[in-house]
Amino acid sequence: MLSADPDPIVLPEEPAQARRFGKTRDAQSHALLEDYAELIADLLATGGEARPTDIARRLGVSHATAIKAIARLKREGLATARPYRGVFLTEAGETLAARVRARHRVVVDLLRAVGVPAEAAEQDAEGMEHHVSDATLAAFSRFLAGR
Amino acid sequence: MLSADPDPIVLPEEPAQARRFGKTRDAQSHALLEDYAELIADLLATGGEARPTDIARRLGVSHATAIKAIARLKREGLATARPYRGVFLTEAGETLAARVRARHRVVVDLLRAVGVPAEAAEQDAEGMEHHVSDATLAAFSRFLAGR
DNA sequence: CATGAAGTGTAGCCACGGCTACATTTTCAT
DNA sequence: ATGAAAATGTAGCCGTGGCTACACTTCATG
Ligand SMILES: [Mn+2]
Ligand SMILES: [Mn+2]
Ligand SMILES: [Mn+2]
Ligand SMILES: [Mn+2]
Numbered sequence: 055m056l057s058a059d060p061d062p063i064v065l066p067e068e069p070a071q072a073r074r075f076g077k078t079r080d081a082q083s084h085a086l087l088e089d090y091a092e093l094i095a096d097l098l099a100t101g102g103e104a105r106p107t108d109i110a111r112r113l114g115v116s117h118a119t120a121i122k123a124i125a126r127l128k129r130e131g132l133a134t135a136r137p138y139r140g141v142f143l144t145e146a147g148e149t150l151a152a153r154v155r156a157r158h159r160v161v162v163d164l165l166r167a168v169g170v171p172a173e174a175a176e177q178d179a180e181g182m183e184h185h186v187s188d189a190t191l192a193a194f195s196r197f198l199a200g201r
Numbered sequence: 202m203l204s205a206d207p208d209p210i211v212l213p214e215e216p217a218q219a220r221r222f223g224k225t226r227d228a229q230s231h232a233l234l235e236d237y238a239e240l241i242a243d244l245l246a247t248g249g250e251a252r253p254t255d256i257a258r259r260l261g262v263s264h265a266t267a268i269k270a271i272a273r274l275k276r277e278g279l280a281t282a283r284p285y286r287g288v289f290l291t292e293a294g295e296t297l298a299a300r301v302r303a304r305h306r307v308v309v310d311l312l313r314a315v316g317v318p319a320e321a322a323e324q325d326a327e328g329m330e331h332h333v334s335d336a337t338l339a340a341f342s343r344f345l346a347g348r
Numbered sequence: 349c350a351t352g353a354a355g356t357g358t359a360g361c362c363a364c365g366g367c368t369a370c371a372t373t374t375t376c377a378t
Numbered sequence: 379a380t381g382a383a384a385a386t387g388t389a390g391c392c393g394t395g396g397c398t399a400c401a402c403t404t405c406a407t408g
Contacts, residue, residue, distance in 0.1 A: 063246045063302075065259075066323075072261030075236070078328040079396090082229070086365075089222070099210045107385060112212075114219030119366055121387065126364085138373060138386060164315065165337065168344040174336040176213075181225040181332030189321035190312065197315040226366090233395075254355060266396055268357065273394085285356060285403060 078185065085184035088154045089113070090123055091132055094141055095151035104141045157191055158183050164194040167201065225332065232331035235301045236260070237270055238279055241288055242298035251288045304338055305330050311341040314348065 065071070093112060097104040110120035124141055127133035132147035143151060161183045165175035186194070212218070240259060244251040257267035271288055274280035279294035290298060308330045312322035333341070 063243055065243055065247055068259055071259045074324050074327050075259070076261040077324060081328050082232075083364090085229075096210055096212055100212055105385075106387090112215055112218050112222070114223040115365085116367060117386070118368080118388085122365070165340075168311065168315065169340040170337045171340070174334050174340075177221050177224060178332050178334050178337045180221050181228050182329040185325050185328030185332075187321050187325050190317045190325045193312075193316040193318070193321075230394090252355075253357090262395085263397060264356070265358085265398080269395070 081185050085181075086123060087127060087130065087132065088150065088184055089180075090127055091143065091147050091151040092154045092158065094127075094133065094143055095148065095155065098142070106141065109141070154183070157186060160191060160194050160198070161186055163198055167198055228332050232328075233270060234274060234277065234279065235297065235331055236327075237274055238290065238294050238298040239301045239305065241274075241280065241290055242295065242302065245289070253288065256288070301330070304333060307338060307341050307345070308333055310345055314345055 066074070090109070090113075093109060094104040097108060097112075101108075106120050106124060107117050109124070110117040113120065124133060124135055127141075127147070128135060131144055132150060133141055133143055135141040158179060161179040162175050165179060166172065170178070213221070237256070237260075240256060241251040244255060244259075248255075253267050253271060254264050256271070257264040260267065271280060271282055274288075274294070275282060278291055279297060280288055280290055282288045305326060308326040309322050312326060313319065317325070
């Protein structure tokens with residue numbers, strides 16, 4: 055009888071593996087900014103304003119944490135904010151937010167399409183999205199289009 | 202004629218959204234340990250030993266960085282290591298590594314199955330895997346089984 | 349079996365992203 | 379108009395995960 059030998063462990067080539075881990079760290083380093091940009095855009099679109107306290111509440115962090123992240127957004131040229139006057143996105147910030155929002159939706163849709171329950175899809179997409187490359191996003195879109 | 206109104210932005214309920222972001226942060230906080238555990242297990246399985254320098258080279262970080270992460274693995278009861286003698290996994294570490302390796306494989310397979318090119322699948326899986334919940338993993342397995 | 353190379357460990361630096369505590373400003377109701 | 383509540387900002391703490399520089403072991407090779 056045939057028995058499938060289970061899990062033949064094959065290590066990737068060292069440089070390839072190092073490159074992958076490095077790119078993963080790189081992607082992760084942008085994750086927070088992406089989520090802030092997406093959320094700020096959503097708040098501006100639905101309520102006309104994005105206030106630090108609202109941002110903080112929706113992210114589940116203290117307002118002090120949110121304000122420091124907003125400072126980083128400003129430093130990176132993604133947002134503008136004057137004291138006590140709310141947060142706005144620059145052109146670059148808007149562009150990023152639009153891209154991030156579109157990707158977020160595709161990831162959720164893909165998960166749903168392969169049978170992931172709704173809440174799990176929403177939950178897991180929030181973390182997975184930041185590691186979805188353009189190539190993968192394109193494949194997701196093709197898959198969703200051709201069902 | 203019918204024109205699809207594009208992107209009606211609907212914000213999630215505030216508590217739900219905060220819960221999701223919180224869980225995402227939680228998942229992220231385990232990502233590094235998972236990758237170390239998986240890699241150490243692979244090195245032990247293929248070469249019989251897992252030395253800090255090899256681990257560092259494969260992760261693309263300095264050996265000092267690897268050694269500090271190994272210290273954290275020890276602190277969390279996942280690994281053991283005596284000075285100059287290499288790294289080993291505890292029972293808990295082995296268990297984690299096995300789970301992580303299995304999940305990694307399923308994620309890559311799922312990506313391939315929906316049309317993601319090989320290298321993009323390998324690359325993106327490295328980051329996405331840490332945000333794949335049990336429910337999503339089960340859905341992935343079902344999808345792969347029933348093609 | 350000595351010695352130099354490789355590996356390992358330690359110290360100290362930095363940025364990020366959490367937090368609490370407190371100060372200040374704005375907003376809102378009376 | 380004013381005083382309290384809410385929002386905002388600032389300061390300072392911590393753990394993580396990067397790094398370089400330097401010290402110390404171990405190991406391999408001549
Ligand atoms: Mn996200
Ligand atoms: Mn998102
Ligand atoms: Mn990984
Ligand atoms: Mn992995």
